Amino acid sequence: MNIEKQQSGMEYWKKVIIMLCLGWVTIWIYRSALTPIFPEIQETIGKYTNTQMGLISSCYFFGYTGMQIPAGILVDKLGKKKVLIPGFILFGLAAVMISMSQSISTIYIASVFAGIGCGSYYGSAYSLSSESIPEEKRGLSTAIINSGSAVGMGLGLIGSSLIVKQMGMPWQTMMYICIVAIIAMLVIFIVVIKPEEKTVKVVKETEQEVPVEKTKMDVKKLFSLKMITAYLLYFGTCYGYYMVVTWLPSFLQEERGFQGLAIGFSSALVAFSAIPGALFFSRLSDKHRNKKITFIFGLEITAALMLLLTVLAPSSGILLVALILYGLLGKLAVEPIIISYISDSASKENYGTTFGVFNFFGMSSSVIAPALTGFISDNTGSKIMGFYISAIILVITTISFVMVNKNKKNA
Numbered sequence: 001m002n003i004e005k006q007q008s009g010m011e012y013w014k015k016v017i018i019m020l021c022l023g024w025v026t027i028w029i030y031r032s033a034l035t036p037i038f039p040e041i042q043e044t045i046g047k048y049t050n051t052q053m054g055l056i057s058s059c060y061f062f063g064y065t066g067m068q069i070p071a072g073i074l075v076d077k078l079g080k081k082k083v084l085i086p087g088f089i090l091f092g093l094a095a096v097m098i099s100m101s102q103s104i105s106t107i108y109i110a111s112v113f114a115g116i117g118c119g120s121y122y123g124s125a126y127s128l129s130s131e132s133i134p135e136e137k138r139g140l141s142t143a144i145i146n147s148g149s150a151v152g153m154g155l156g157l158i159g160s161s162l163i164v165k166q167m168g169m170p171w172q173t174m175m176y177i178c179i180v181a182i183i184a185m186l187v188i189f190i191v192v193i194k195p196e197e198k199t200v201k202v203v204k205e206t207e208q209e210v211p212v213e214k215t216k217m218d219v220k221k222l223f224s225l226k227m228i229t230a231y232l233l234y235f236g237t238c239y240g241y242y243m244v245v246t247w248l249p250s251f252l253q254e255e256r257g258f259q260g261l262a263i264g265f266s267s268a269l270v271a272f273s274a275i276p277g278a279l280f281f282s283r284l285s286d287k288h289r290n291k292k293i294t295f296i297f298g299l300e301i302t303a304a305l306m307l308l309l310t311v312l313a314p315s316s317g318i319l320l321v322a323l324i325l326y327g328l329l330g331k332l333a334v335e336p337i338i339i340s341y342i343s344d345s346a347s348k349e350n351y352g353t354t355f356g357v358f359n360f361f362g363m364s365s366s367v368i369a370p371a372l373t374g375f376i377s378d379n380t381g382s383k384i385m386g387f388y389i390s391a392i393i394l395v396i397t398t399i400s401f402v403m404v405n406k407n408k409k410n411a
Contacts, residue, residue, distance in 0.1 A: 076350055
């Protein structure tokens with residue numbers, strides 16, 4: 001019997017999956033908690049335009065995005081644990097700062113700090129998962145990890161709508177919940193993550209564990225045309241998703257007449273419907289590994305169509321169907337397949353840097369989308385054009401990815 005099983009009753013890679021899933025739950029409760037309660041926040045800090053309120057999300061994602069490449073390099077040099085723990089400490093301090101804010105400028109500054117703190121997570125998480133999880137289980141395992149994003153998003157949206165809008169509690173309550181969750185995750189990181197010298201890469205579940213030896217980064221491979229189109233694909237995937245995360249509650253309330261708790265539940269449909277989609281398609285891609293590009297193309301184009309249907313829907317019922325299908329077939333469904341593709345294509349000795357660059361491209365869109373959609377809304381009186389732009393970007397980046405990769409050996 002495996003020594004790891006004898007000592008703990010659970011293989012290390014399974015612990016990693018659970019831990020990383022919970023990490024995303026915590027991050028996404030924070031990310032989605034503020035947007036449904038912008039009106040209540042303005043009762044504390046004063047009235048501001050949609051562009052100014054959208055900048056709260058953009059400031060967070062500015063810090064998050066800017067941290068991706070440095071964090072990836074630090075992960076490869078210092079190790080996951082030494083990057084994750086300080087990052088989450090900064091994240092927690094930022095949440096405290098937001099809960100005490102009396103001005104929008106203070107929220108902007110704290111949001112940047114929160115983004116920098118959370119920016120330590122992506123490269124650490126997927127470097128750790130890629131090294132620890134058996135290759136034949138990587139797609140499904142990544143989907144389980146990513147489902148934490150959906151759960152956290154749903155909890156944040158519903159929690160804000162229920163606790164603040166329905167129950168009338170102070171908006172700061174959501175920040176207090178985030179602070180408790182962050183402290184819990186710090187304890188889990190300390191207990192679960194192995195010292196760096198003991199971290200191993202598992203090729204297959206039945207094979208012997210082999211220590212990872214770090215080698216020099218292959219810059220040409222990191223920025224090959226194949227990888228660049230994958231980065232741009234992730235940009236397009238994230239652009240629509242973060243536009244929806246930031247502005248869907250406001251769109252439903254102001255342009256579709258949704259009220260109260262219905263706003264949070266309807267917005268959360270995107271998150272909760274994503275979980276079965278992610279698990280199903282990632283498992284399918286694990287079984288048909290030579291079809292990953294086909295799966296990516298089909299899911300991305302369908303997601304773009306659902307973005308269009310969201311604003312073109314003639315009734316609330318069809319709109320809700322579009323949101324469910326966008327969640328089922330959109331970012332959280334396709335992301336595990338893209339990450340698995342990157343894992344198979346990247347230099348395995350430098351996962352942290354590779355995933356840092358990959359996520360930098362993707363999250364750059366999250367800096368642009370909230371503020372740009374807010375600007376469009378201020379100048380047109382509607383957020384519909386924001387949905388159109390998201391769909392167009394997604395189609396263009398998907399076609400570019402497929403054209404470059406279709407004749408190459410699929411990962």
